[in-house]
Amino acid sequence: MTSHVRHITIDCADPYALGTFWSRVLGAPLASDDFPGDPEALLETPGAAVLFVRNDDPKAVKNRVHLDIQPQDRTRDEEVVRLLALGATLVGDHRRPDGRGWATLTDLEGNEFCVECSAAERAALTGSRLPVTADDVTTAVRLAVDALAGATEGWDAPAGTLEWTCWETVEHLSDDLFAYAVQLGPRTPPLDGEVPYRWAPERQGGPYNAVFADRAAGPAGLLATLEASGALLASMARTTPPGVRSYHGFGISDPEGFAAMGVVETLVHTHDVAEGLGLDWAPPAALCDRALARLFPDAPAGGDRWTVLLWATGRAELPDHPRRTKWRWDGRPPADQTASSAG
16 A cells, blocks of 8 residues: 555645635635634645645745646746736746746745646647546536536437437436446456446437436436536546556547547537537537547547537538548547547
8 A cells, every 4th residue: 555645734824824825826715614813724626635734933945845836727927927916926937938937936925836837838839739637527517517407398309310318318428427437447447348337228229328317306416417427537537547448349548538538428419418408509629629639530630629529420511521420439548549530
C-alpha cells in the first residue's frame, strides 16, 4: 500500500481571509463550517484539499514548496490579469515572446505561486491535440440535463430517427455512461469482454440496459439517473491511471478513450432526444472538436465541429463527403489508432 496527499497545508496569519482569496482563484468553496477568526480554513479542490492553518511566525524567505496553477477557461495572461485584480502581486515575469513561460505571483500573505499556460495554449505551442477530460464528461452531461429538463411531455415519442422513445434513449445513454465507468473499475480491467453485468431490454426492440429509471420518478428522476451515471464516469476517468486499458467492442481503450466515448454518446443522443421533444441542442464547438480528434481521427478538420460530429455518427450530411450509413469510432489510444473510423 502507498500513501496519498490528503491536504496541502499552508501556514498563514489569517486562514479565513487567505482561504477566501484562494477560493476565488480556484473556483472552489471553503468548508461550510469555516468562519472569520477560525484557526483553520479548508478549501476542497480536485485531487487534494488545501488547508490554511494559523501560524503567527512571519514569512521570511521564499517558500520551498509552491503551487502551480493552470487556467481552464482562459489564457495564462488573462488569468494573471484576473488574479492581480483579486489582490495578487506579480513578482516574477518569465513569459516569453513565443508564448511559452510562466508568471510568478504572490498571494495576500506573500506566498509564491506560478501561473502556467492553459492546456489550449500548450496544445497550440506543441501542435498536439487537446485531450478529452473528466471535466468534459461532466460538462457534456450537465449541458444535456439542462437542455432536456424543461420537457414534461413527449417522452414516449421516437427519439429522432431512432426506434427507441425519448425516455428509452436517455436510459440507454445513462446505461452507456455507467458501462464505460465500470469497465475501468476492476483492479485488473478485462481485455476480452465487458464486465459481466446483465443487460436486457424492457420490451422487444428496446435498448439492452443494466440501468433503468423508475417511471414513477418522472422526467426529473430520469435525468437524475443520467447525471449520476455521468458522475461515475467522470470520477473513473479522473482517478484511473492513464496507462490502464480495458475492453470495448471498438478497440481496447484507456481512461481518456472511455471519457471521449461518454462525451460523444451524450452529445449525439441528446441530439436524438431533443429532436423527438422539439428542443434546440447545439453543444460547444470546442467540446465536439476534442471528441472528434480523439475518436474520429480521419474526420474533416474544417467546418462546424458539431455538424462534423453529427456526420461522423451518421446523423447529418456534410458537403463533399458521402453520408455515413455505417460508422464506428476508434477508441484505442492514439498510438494504436489506424486513422480509420469508417465502419
